Amino acid sequence: MFVSENLSVNEKGHLAAGGIDTVSLAEQYGTPLYVMDENLIRNNVRRFKSSIDKYYGGQGLVCYASKAFCCKEMCRIMKDEGIGLDVVSIGELYTAVKAGCDCEKMCFHGNNKTDEELSYALECGVGHIIVDNISELIRLEEIAGEKNITAKIMFRIKPGIDAHTHDFVKTGQIDSKFGFALETGEAFEAVKQAVSCKNVILRGLHCHIGSQIFDIAPFEEAAKVMLGFIAKIKNELDYEIKELNLGGGFGIKYLNEHDPVPFETYMEKVSQVVKSSCAEYGITQPFILIEPGRSIAAPAGITLYKVGARKEIPNIRTYISIDGGMGDNPRYALYKSEYEAVVADKAGEERTEKVTIAGKCCESGDLIGENMPLQHAESGDIIAVCATGAYNYSMSSNYNRIPKPAVVFIKDGQSRVVVKRETLDDIIRNDI
Numbered sequence: 001m002f003v004s005e006n007l008s009v010n011e012k013g014h015l016a017a018g019g020i021d022t023v024s025l026a027e028q029y030g031t032p033l034y035v036m037d038e039n040l041i042r043n044n045v046r047r048f049k050s051s052i053d054k055y056y057g058g059q060g061l062v063c064y065a066s067k068a069f070c071c072k073e074m075c076r077i078m079k080d081e082g083i084g085l086d087v088v089s090i091g092e093l094y095t096a097v098k099a100g101c102d103c104e105k106m107c108f109h110g111n112n113k114t115d116e117e118l119s120y121a122l123e124c125g126v127g128h129i130i131v132d133n134i135s136e137l138i139r140l141e142e143i144a145g146e147k148n149i150t151a152k153i154m155f156r157i158k159p160g161i162d163a164h165t166h167d168f169v170k171t172g173q174i175d176s177k178f179g180f181a182l183e184t185g186e187a188f189e190a191v192k193q194a195v196s197c198k199n200v201i202l203r204g205l206h207c208h209i210g211s212q213i214f215d216i217a218p219f220e221e222a223a224k225v226m227l228g229f230i231a232k233i234k235n236e237l238d239y240e241i242k243e244l245n246l247g248g249g250f251g252i253k254y255l256n257e258h259d260p261v262p263f264e265t266y267m268e269k270v271s272q273v274v275k276s277s278c279a280e281y282g283i284t285q286p287f288i289l290i291e292p293g294r295s296i297a298a299p300a301g302i303t304l305y306k307v308g309a310r311k312e313i314p315n316i317r318t319y320i321s322i323d324g325g326m327g328d329n330p331r332y333a334l335y336k337s338e339y340e341a342v343v344a345d346k347a348g349e350e351r352t353e354k355v356t357i358a359g360k361c362c363e364s365g366d367l368i369g370e371n372m373p374l375q376h377a378e379s380g381d382i383i384a385v386c387a388t389g390a391y392n393y394s395m396s397s398n399y400n401r402i403p404k405p406a407v408v409f410i411k412d413g414q415s416r417v418v419v420k421r422e423t424l425d426d427i428i429r430n431d432i
């Protein structure tokens with residue numbers, strides 16, 4: 001009935017998340033409110049972990065891509081589950097360090113890391129600095145030398161795979177700001193240079209071919225291409241690449257018509273490709289890393305809003321205005337991303353209308369969606385937007401000086417605040 005497995009209708013006809021009445025959550029904590037189901041987050045992590053155990057003999061590590069949803073409590077949960085983290089800025093790294101995460105299990109990404117970021121990553125002992133370009137390699141060699149620390153790196157490779165996803169998130173092809181191209185020989189030259197570096201040790205290679213991908217074929221293809229490159233490095237440079245990071249990008253269900261591949265199936269299919277390619281090339285099977293972000297966080301989250309105005313424009317559309325919008329969820333404005341919405345206090349009723357859900361920012365494009373099937377919504381109703389656990393809070397802004405919502409985690413019938421609602425004083429905190 002709903003896109004996420006933890007959602008249901010309770011005896012009051014209200015939407016329940018993880019068995020908890022969402023209308024009560026809205027009353028208790030106020031709106032807008034991000035709600036994340038900790039049990040579902042943990043289950044999603046365990047599905048990825050167990051798929052590596054089952055299909056690849058446990059020879060791999062899941063690194064949660066924290067940019068999907070990052071706060072100290074989320075990092076603590078990943079630590080508790082024994083997995084690593086993918087971070088893309090000093091801010092995400094700092095959050096993870098403060099949450100007590102093990103930096104050896106981290107991947108530090110970014111196409112333009114600053115010297116400050118590289119220094120901090122070295123001091124923290126980040127296990128995999130994913131080097132994106134030659135100037136970064138040169139700077140890292142120098143900074144690591146000054147600090148007398150060996151930098152443990154991987155190279156970000158563009159394997160040239162078109163993942164048939166939204167153009168904005170397609171990153172595996174040549175025209176991308178991320179990584180070294182294979183076809184042009186750029187990646188091979190970089191490997192040669194790294195092998196001769198004194199303060200850098202090349203542990204592995206990385207690729208990430210896009211996001212919200214529903215096909216398995218591009219993942220299989222990418223793995224094949226990467227293993228071919230590992231074989232070339234072994235044959236021509238006599239250097240063994242021990243680790244292969246295959247990135248994230250696994251698709252999830254935002255709408256009922258979406259039909260994502262079960263997470264386990266990715267690892268099953270990709271493991272087969274890795275094993276058969278290694279046998280074919282005569283190379284040792286690498287340790288595998290994967291970096292799911294959206295697929296761990298998105299299905300676990302919903303956002304609760306209160307309806308303000310209802311504006312019916314005859315023969316055109318009906319606007320339902322809510323007390324949040326692009327500040328807490330910019331994804332429709334950015335990508336025209338679609339969501340399922342429910343009137344939480346009428347969740348048992350039919351969706352009889354198609355409406356536009358509008359935010360409160362001074363932008364006509366500040367919408368959560370258009371043509372959204374919804375129960376009849378009026379002022380005072382609570383609207384839940386589903387599967388907002390990824391790239392909502394983490395992409396939120398204070399546009400129009402609107403304070404960011406709180407984040408509440410629910411678990412086993414209990415709820416707790418893990419990120420406090422911003423106050424008006426938070427809004428002017430850095431103003432002189």
Ligand SMILES: *Cc1c(COP(=O)(O)O)cnc(C)c1O
Pocket residue numbers: 065067068086109208210211212247248249250291292293294295390
């Ligand atoms: C964004 C990103 C991920 C996670 O992507 P999802 O689509 O959220 O799974 C993983 N690795 C890298 C390098 C990324 O940039």
